[in-house]
Amino acid sequence: MNFADILPEDVTAMIFDRLPFDDRARGCFVNRTWNRLNRDQILGPALELHPKQVVNRSFLDWARGRLRNVQELELLPFKSNSTDIVTQRCFSSSLCELLQQTQHLQRLRVPPAQSLDAALLSRLPQSLCEVSISITFDDSCLLDSDFDVGTLVPFSFPRYMPHLQTLELQVTCVNVRSYGLVCAPSCLPPSLRTLSLSTKSRGRRVGPSLMLPCPSQLPNLRDLRLEATCFICQDRGTSMSAFLTSMQHLRGVRLRSNAKAVNYGKMLEELSHVPICKWEPL
Amino acid sequence: MRSIILRSCDGADHVVAQEAACLSKTVQSLLEELEESTLVVPLPNVCDCTLRKVLQYCTQHTALQRRVTDISDELRTREMEAWDKRYIMVSTDELYHLVMAAHYLNVPGLLELCCEGIANLIRGKSPEHVRQCFGLVKNFEAPEEENIRRTNLWALVDEKEQAKK
Structure with a gap:
């Protein structure tokens, strides 16, 4: 059975609305119907990102145009390593790129460790x-x-x-x-x-x-x-x-x-x- | 307390308290439209087995809601959540019939619970795993899939890392 094909559209939307954005993005790979229902997702008002996502070029490209509703952005901590400085710089510039695309961002929280x-x-x-x-x-x-x-x-x-x-x-x-x-x-x-x-x-x-x-x-x-x-x-x-x-x-x-x-x-x-x-x- | 009979599509009758049955807005509307003396409400879109499961939800939630005096709101919410968690542990097939029934019968709480249950089956899973779980077929053409891969490649990164581990 194909849930997305058989279920009413509003129920399908309720299911996908409960999923975090990365699961929905993965959902695009499932089949055509899931791709159609998830490919145009706009990120919700509260967004939690892992630093690895922020520095990922593919993610930045994907996020372009999807951040307009984001009001709260929270970054999760990541552990220091030998490439700390490079990573920090890369992280900062990528975060800048993300921030510039937000239109209504009200709260920004970056953990002290980051x-x-x-x-x-x-x-x-x-x-x-x-x-x-x-x-x-x-x-x-x-x-x-x-x-x-x-x-x-x-x-x-x-x-x-x-x-x-x-x-x-x-x-x-x-x-x-x-x-x-x-x-x-x-x-x-x-x-x-x-x-x-x-x-x-x-x-x-x-x-x-x-x-x-x-x-x-x-x-x-x-x-x-x-x-x-x-x-x-x-x-x-x-x-x-x-x-x-x-x-x-x-x-x-x-x-x-x-x-x-x-x-x-x-x-x-x-x-x-x-x-x-x-x-x-x- | 008034009881009514809900009749499933396969002709099975379920006697239930009207208060519990009216958690379904569809049933509530039907009762308002039907004559007051009517005791049997036909539900042509729900089978016996699924209706029994839906009514289990309605009865339990009505009972918990009525316990206003002996427990605090917080405790009642906790009890309901724990009960819901056990209740929704069903097979994928059963979950599908339940969500369809919750939608048709318009039981908002149950519909949300079912959607959460389905979402939990998808959360954190790879596309292949999701396909297996729901019996879906990958029906992309090669260029289409390549385009999706290019756009959403970042979403597969963790999966690759997990595979390496």
């Missing part, structure tokens, strides 16, 4: 509301960049991201040889309500510092989480206390830093206008 090329940040779709992303900055990135090695690691966002409300960004610096590294996220959109920035290092004893965003850039910020060896204000003179005091709408602050740098715990205790304050040593 790092991306920092350049991807400036090419995120403007429709995004929530971004959870992890980027790795390594020697090979530095060689490609125009910035002075080891002084400033800027992460620029698109200047116009009117809907972005939640940003969770984890920056990992790998094998960077210089000291005094400063991560500086710039062009954060004013719509942000929740901001979580963390910086880590692998292969170095001293982790990077984090340059705080300009308070005037974040008029709607309610929840702030920062993690770094220490924090540096944009004018290099303003204190963390002054930075937090200037953001009157904050409802929660969580800081993790090197206990030897500055006693942020005591500083937070004195913040009267923020209901939830917490400090933890790194």
